[in-house]
Amino acid sequence: MRVTMIGSGYVGLVSGTCLADFGHSVTCIDKDETRIADLQRGQLPIYEPGLDRLVSENVAAGRLGFSTDIASNVAQADVVFIAVGTPSRRGDGHADLSHVESAIREITPHLRKGAVVATKSTVPVGTGDRLEEIIREIRPEYPVFVVSNPEFLRQGAAIEDFSRPDRIVVGVADEAAKRIMADLYRPISINRAPVLFTSRRNAELIKYAGNAFLAMKITFINEMADLCESLGGDVQEVARGIGLDNRIGPKFLHAGPGYGGSCFPKDTLALMRTAQEFGSPMRLIETTIDINNTRKQALAQRVIQACGGTVAGKRIALLGLAFKPNTDDMREAPSIPLAEMLLAAGATVVATDPQAMRNAASLLPDLEFAPDPYRAVEDAEAVVLVTEWNEFRALNFAELAKRMRNPRFIDLRNVYGRAELSEYGFTYHGIGRAAPGERG
Known part of the structure; x- marks a missing residue:
């Protein structure tokens, strides 16, 4: 045809x-x-x-x-x-x-x-x-x-x-x-x-409903992650436990910094506005949008707390800028509010990403860029894993620790574990994973 x-x-x-x-x-x-x-x-x-x-x-x-x-x-x-x-x-x-x-x-x-x-x-x-x-x-x-x-x-x-x-x-x-x-x-x-x-209207609704449901699923597990941190649980084990239920399934149950990209943010917002306009408000979607926006705005505070309450004058390395791996798309990426707020708090922020640095440069003009993780962490007080590219899944932590001023690792994607990194002298901070015996 x-x-x-x-x-x-x-x-x-x-x-x-x-x-x-x-x-x-x-x-x-x-x-x-x-x-x-x-x-x-x-x-x-x-x-x-x-x-x-x-x-x-x-x-x-x-x-x-x-x-x-x-x-x-x-x-x-x-x-x-x-x-x-x-x-x-x-x-x-x-x-x-x-x-x-x-x-x-x-x-x-x-x-x-x-x-x-x-x-x-x-x-x-x-x-x-x-x-x-x-x-x-x-x-x-x-x-x-x-x-x-x-x-x-x-x-x-x-x-x-x-x-x-x-x-x-x-x-x-x-x-x-x-x-x-x-x-x-x-x-x-x-x-x-x-x-x-x-019908045409059903097809149009299916697209919005599908994206909205997945956005809610991401937001749910992110809220569970916060509860796990308060109660001493591990959100990855919780996600695995509920994901084995065929009615729920394991996909989109990965706690992290919040959803971004070209679809979920605009589609949930458009669905919410349409529902309000026709007198059938969707409270779950409204709350999902609010929670996700709040979560992304709070990312920098996680890093600041991990760095002892201030990042002024400190060098912070970001691994990953795109909203997800295998794309150069920066639309609604969690890295944007994270970098902006760290810069506003007085930090020097250096980032690396396999594909998105060119797009990020126009959005974050005060950001410094490095060609790889090892040059990004030079003299850094902390390194933050933002996007789980395969290139960042098998890092040489002995080399990273040697280059850093202070070996702190903030893992916003739960790619690694506390025990694994402690062997190299890192202080580890994950999402929804409290330290053994730790509550709150």
Whole structure:
């Protein structure tokens, strides 16, 4: 099938490339001429493991291309995906649909008869109805096929998620669109991925509900971690114990600094605002957002307390800046408020990250950067593990201790253990793991 992807950011580029890899002819469109020129040269705007290889292979095979030309590419497409950003709207937290509506207005004059318009962007309930109205306003004679096809891609594992998904959700309003989308996803459904055809509004709700539930799960285990610290428990053992219950499961039960990234913060906020607007407030989501924001703002105090109550004039090393491993995404990353508050408290903060330092430099101009953990900890009073990159999972602690002024290790991801680090003279501080016999 011929596919045009409007938007060549994270979702559009990954989805378009994977569809091409399954044999479809895909063109990714973007208004950013520099981005398209870079993509045509094989330079990707994002880091995602394996994506560069997949892009080059499908470009070489003639199945994947990049262009700024909307008109001719939309006119040839069987399916046109909308994969543009829907950031939180300033002032009220609702999803900003201006890019989505602008894209619809641009593509509608060029749509061929029988083509499907599918939203990959995360959009509020009722957006599909609104897009259908816009198309009818511009082309009353056009047989409208608007579907909702939300993405469920984890940054760092997006190719695997697209190729072998837990489920494919397609919100449709007619049988013709259903048949086209079934044909599009047939190569993936052969892998026994369940395809759920439902209404457009249900599909839009499923995306928000899924992200909100996972955000609540993360927030729950973080609150359990705080209780474990007060009572002398170990949150990792608690998480393992409850995660063995099949009704709960082990995923997203890893205590840490709070959720971040491009999806959970904006999607929980958008769902909360929508629920309030329609008179059906979601108290659990409201509380989840509040707890998560408070947690990220309190991270620096953990470090300050571990350093004896002050970090003024002290050098603090951060291992990891991206909101999670295997991405360079700094959106809503816990490292941002942590670094800002440590700097405000008078510390010198030096950080290292395998991929995110370039993006972090514009957000945190007063941060110092180091090429690896061992140079980052030179003369440091403490080292803080913020993002659990594989590169940080097997550190040489003898070398770290030798380079540090004071061997303190604040482990915000519980990668290591107190006994392991004490052998090298480190004072260890984890999340939800009180020292033996310690309470409060």
